[in-house]
Amino acid sequence: MLIPCPYCGPRDLSEFTYQGDATRVRPDPGSTDQAAWNAYVYDRVNTAGDHSEFWQHSGGCRAHLRIVRSTLTHEVKSVAYARDSIHERSRA
């Protein structure tokens, strides 16, 4: 599997580290809602299809990336710097 890093270009999977589901939204740090924290930590949809996820190009430019990958074919549908998508989310 190749991941097209926005800085480095297409690179081998061995240079990347998976950092989990990118659709999770962390509850407010002050929240004591146990169900919300439980859902944040444990609940995963286990998507069969397009999945939004964080990766780090740890063996390369070390950028954190947000990738949409098909879990059925491993096709990478989109790649962006994670910081850009996080800025988008905080502006929304």
Next chain:
Amino acid sequence: MVEIVSALEPVYRRGAHGNRDGGSAITLWETQPGSIVQVTSWPGKEGAALAAINAAASLDVTADAGAGVFSDTRSAFGFAPGRWLMVDQAEGMGDTLRDRIDTQTGTVTDLSHGRTAIAIEGERAEWVLSKLFALDFSLAAFPVSVGKSTAHHEFFTLIQRTATDRFDLYVYRSFARSFWQLLCTSAEEVGYTVD
């Protein structure tokens, strides 16, 4: 200045080694720059940091990903968003860059004693490096002067191509001896000379 002692010294064996059919297909040597400096800019300050590098070193690096330049004594290249490596055979480039890049622009990290610089040159340089890194070393994918960051297991490595048949590698000093031995072993098949 403090004398830089080679991390490779105990295993650095000058001369011809490996397969001698047809002589050495590559030459390996430690380039021992006096300065190896990393510059990191804050987001939005990339242009200012790059301008400071170019002015300090009389180089002309562009902002493109992985873009680099080199001369007989100096080289610089981008290896990550907002990050560049600057190498000078003379000592003191860390101080020069620190004078030109303030804390509002970015950070300057002097790695002169923290990295080992290794050159690999010869007709089979691409072949030997391809054994170690999951990179396309062909000239089309990796043009002269371009820099790339990559890794072979724990050996995080910055590579700049400095000729069609030459690459300059920068590895952590603490891993350098182990990496050098791996590089030599990988080159035995084609025959190599340590200069």
